[in-house]
Amino acid sequence: MACAGPRGREGDQMKLVIAVVQDQDASLLMDTLVDRGFRATKLATTGGFLRQGNTTLLIGVDDGQVDAVVDAVRSTCRSRTQLIPSIPEVGRPADSYVGQPVEVPVGGATIFVLNIDRFEKV
Ligand code: 2BA
Numbered sequence: 001m002a003c004a005g006p007r008g009r010e011g012d013q014m015k016l017v018i019a020v021v022q023d024q025d026a027s028l029l030m031d032t033l034v035d036r037g038f039r040a041t042k043l044a045t046t047g048g049f050l051r052q053g054n055t056t057l058l059i060g061v062d063d064g065q066v067d068a069v070v071d072a073v074r075s076t077c078r079s080r081t082q083l084i085p086s087i088p089e090v091g092r093p094a095d096s097y098v099g100q101p102v103e104v105p106v107g108g109a110t111i112f113v114l115n116i117d118r119f120e121k122v
Helices: 023-035 063-076
Strands: 014-021 040-046 053-062 080-084 102-106 109-115
Touching: 014 023, 014 063, 023 040, 023 053, 023 063, 053 063, 063 109
Parallel strands: none
Antiparallel strands: 014 053, 014 109, 040 053, 080 102
């Protein structure tokens, strides 16, 4: 059975692609999306783990365009490592602790694809 919902060109169901990317990649990704005819909204966000700034893009598209958006993200966002201070083990005195920084991999991007129940421009 066909699912009900907003439909764009060619009757496709609309999707919202949410992409959390690193700040360094955001500008090129926005340029690439706009060059390829997509509309996007850029939000300044903060990662819960590193507590550092990142960028979240909201991209509303027809279902059939999701793969093209994911391709644009894949081709512009790269993986990097971030050094963070390690945390002393539980029970170990904090003042005698000389922690080695730990490398954390970040990105390329974290992508969510959601169904859009309703889409209106007023
Ligand atoms: P952060 O939460 O600051 O996470 C940065 C990186 O730290 C993550 O990279 C991951 O490699 C690592 N990390 C996160 N939580 C961890 C944990 N509990 N233990 C060990 N390492 C951990 P990415 O996975 O590439 O995520 C980059 C950013 O994407 C995240 O920044 C967050 O803002 C967002 N994100 C990732 N997964 C998400 C999810 N399931 N829901 C919402 N946002 C998410």
